[in-house]
Amino acid sequence: MLAYVLRRLMATIPVMATVALFVFSLLYVAPGDPALVIAGDQATPAQIAHIRASLGLDRPFLIRFLEWVWQLVHLDLGNSIFTGLPVNRLIGERLEPTLSLMAVTLIFAISTAVPLGVVAASKAGTWIDRTIMMFAVFGFSVPIFVVGYLLAHVFALEFDWLPVQGYTSITKGLWSWLSHLILPSFSLGCVYVALITRVTRATMLEVLQQDYVRTARAKGVGQTRVLFVHALKNAAVPVVTVIGIGVALLIGGAVVTESVFALPGLGRLTVDAILRRDYPVIQGVILLFSSAYVLVNLGVDLVYTIVDPRIRY
Amino acid sequence: MVLIALFAPVLGTVDPGALSPMLRTRDPSAQFWFGTDIMGRDVYSRVLYGTRVSLVVGISVAVFASIGGLLVGIVAGFSRRADAIIMRLMDGLMAIPAILLAVALMALTRGSIGNVILAITIPEIPRVARLVRGVVLGLREQPYVDAAVAAGTRTPKILYMHILPNTFPHLIVQASYICASAMIAEAILSFIGAGTPPIVPSWGNIMAEGRALWQVKFYIVMFPAIFLSLTVLAVNLLGDGLRDSLDPRLAGRL
Numbered sequence: 122m123l124a125y126v127l128r129r130l131m132a133t134i135p136v137m138a139t140v141a142l143f144v145f146s147l148l149y150v151a152p153g154d155p156a157l158v159i160a161g162d163q164a165t166p167a168q169i170a171h172i173r174a175s176l177g178l179d180r181p182f183l184i185r186f187l188e189w190v191w192q193l194v195h196l197d198l199g200n201s202i203f204t205g206l207p208v209n210r211l212i213g214e215r216l217e218p219t220l221s222l223m224a225v226t227l228i229f230a231i232s233t234a235v236p237l238g239v240v241a242a243s244k245a246g247t248w249i250d251r252t253i254m255m256f257a258v259f260g261f262s263v264p265i266f267v268v269g270y271l272l273a274h275v276f277a278l279e280f281d282w283l284p285v286q287g288y289t290s291i292t293k294g295l296w297s298w299l300s301h302l303i304l305p306s307f308s309l310g311c312v313y314v315a316l317i318t319r320v321t322r323a324t325m326l327e328v329l330q331q332d333y334v335r336t337a338r339a340k341g342v343g344q345t346r347v348l349f350v351h352a353l354k355n356a357a358v359p360v361v362t363v364i365g366i367g368v369a370l371l372i373g374g375a376v377v378t379e380s381v382f383a384l385p386g387l388g389r390l391t392v393d394a395i396l397r398r399d400y401p402v403i404q405g406v407i408l409l410f411s412s413a414y415v416l417v418n419l420g421v422d423l424v425y426t427i428v429d430p431r432i433r434y
Numbered sequence: 435m436v437l438i439a440l441f442a443p444v445l446g447t448v449d450p451g452a453l454s455p456m457l458r459t460r461d462p463s464a465q466f467w468f469g470t471d472i473m474g475r476d477v478y479s480r481v482l483y484g485t486r487v488s489l490v491v492g493i494s495v496a497v498f499a500s501i502g503g504l505l506v507g508i509v510a511g512f513s514r515r516a517d518a519i520i521m522r523l524m525d526g527l528m529a530i531p532a533i534l535l536a537v538a539l540m541a542l543t544r545g546s547i548g549n550v551i552l553a554i555t556i557p558e559i560p561r562v563a564r565l566v567r568g569v570v571l572g573l574r575e576q577p578y579v580d581a582a583v584a585a586g587t588r589t590p591k592i593l594y595m596h597i598l599p600n601t602f603p604h605l606i607v608q609a610s611y612i613c614a615s616a617m618i619a620e621a622i623l624s625f626i627g628a629g630t631p632p633i634v635p636s637w638g639n640i641m642a643e644g645r646a647l648w649q650v651k652f653y654i655v656m657f658p659a660i661f662l663s664l665t666v667l668a669v670n671l672l673g674d675g676l677r678d679s680l681d682p683r684l685a686g687r688l
Binding site for chain 2: 135136137138139140142143144147150258259261262263264265266267270271369370372373374376377380391392395396398400403406407410411414415
């Protein structure tokens with residue numbers, strides 16, 4: 122097991138190296154010379170050259186890349202061009218809303234999607250199945266901001282049940298924290314729910330045809346128990362896989378959701394950084410999200426052994 | 435939707451760029467079917483013209499990503515040496531969430547429809563390549579490919595004659611899903627200000643402009659949103675239909 126974890130960690134190195142190389146090239150080929158920006162309009166060519174040398178911008182690509190990777194290994198993401206603050210600190214300040222949003226969305230999505238998929242599979246071909254699958258197609262097709270604005274309009278503006286926008290920290294009370302996250306999580310979770318429901322249904326359909334399901338039924342096990350204990354356990358691997366892969370959707374979606382609901386998270390940071398062309402911040406966020414994504418999927422591989430003890434590494 | 439895109443100039447009641455400062459943020463009426471936006475432009479006409487942007491982006495991305503992915507996938511699937519390197523590179527690209535990658539690419543370039551198409555295409559290529567590679571790996575073991583090799587057929591001809599046609603059913607289905615997600619991606623990019631230049635009326639841009647006013651003038655956001663959702667829904671259903679008819683075994687399963 123430990124050997125497997127180590128081997129998998131080693132296997133993520135080339136992947137992360139590709140990501141790092143790409144992200145670094147992004148800064149390298151970025152239009153606009155940081156030295157010119159820092160020097161301002163009044164600078165003489167000599168001053169610009171001096172700044173460029175002091176930033177190390179005059180050295181070759183490979184050396185700068187290796188230096189940058191060296192900094193990364195020391196968890197130093199550099200400073201924002203715009204504010205001059207360390208990117209680490211900027212990310213740290215924005216981490217809580219995004220993590221909260223993702224956590225609430227994950228819990229909401231998994232707890233709705235898996236039962237929906239199971240029910241759809243057990244009633245395959247009936248109107249219940251068709252209704253659920255129609256919703257799943259809708260979930261795929263309706264973009265996050267559409268769901269977001271619609272929900273905010275109805276539940277926050279018309280009925281005034283939930284706050285319209287903004288974020289309060291979990292330290293200021295659980296309910297006010299949660300109430301600010303309900304609508305965003307729902308909007309963000311739609312696509313995710315649709316994806317998990319579809320995969321759960323497809324896998325369950327396959328599992329329900331197996332002999333051991335018939336055996337369980339034959340010995341008089343109740344329908345709920347057959348579905349959620351006998352069948353779901355055996356359908357877990359594809360479902361867990363798609364939950365892991367779908368995290369990419371959540372990350373991309375968080376950028377939009379945070380804009381719609383004015384959550385001060387990493388997504389907003391990304392958007393602001395793009396509008397200001399603040400490349401170190403863009404690099405930092407992409408690196409962070411990508412490594413999170415890779416780690417989540419590594420975690421998913423390890424979860425396999427828990428949900429399905431037949432898998433051993 | 436295709437018809438709307440083609441006939442946008444005929445259907446549009448006024449020039450989508452025409453400013454009427456006197457008629458700002460009017461509610462929907464007989465004169466302005468979907469109302470007017472913050473600069474007094476007719477939302478109805480702008481939404482109609484937005485159809486063009488979305489369809490052009492969606493279809494171009496689907497075509498380019500399919501061609502790119504097909505080339506990469508076939509090479510990876512047929513050459514063991516290239517396979518390892520190419521797929522590691524693709525894994526790296528896939529580790530970056532698609533929207534973020536597109537956003538990063540857009541941050542490098544000036545906003546134009548061409549750049550938007552490119553920025554959405556690049557993240558899709560690894561996904562297509564992976565699919566094609568899988569299909570090619572399966573096909574390579576087929577007896578008729580062995581027969582062709584034994585008969586002395588040269589590799590490019592085998593690829594062209596025997597492998598390529600068999601990837602099409604998978605590719606067409608995938609392309610329709612890519613088309614749908616590309617339209618959403620375009621709207622997202624424009625919405626966060628990293629997409630089509632603001633002067634072009636795309637659905638994402640109209641929503642981005644309506645965002646400032648959404649609490650009072652909800653319709654500016656809602657009309658393009660409805661159009662976008664319906665179009666994407668239609669394309670997704672098309673993809674489902676294609677999949678069911680091209681691969682009867684899967685019908686009704688997913």
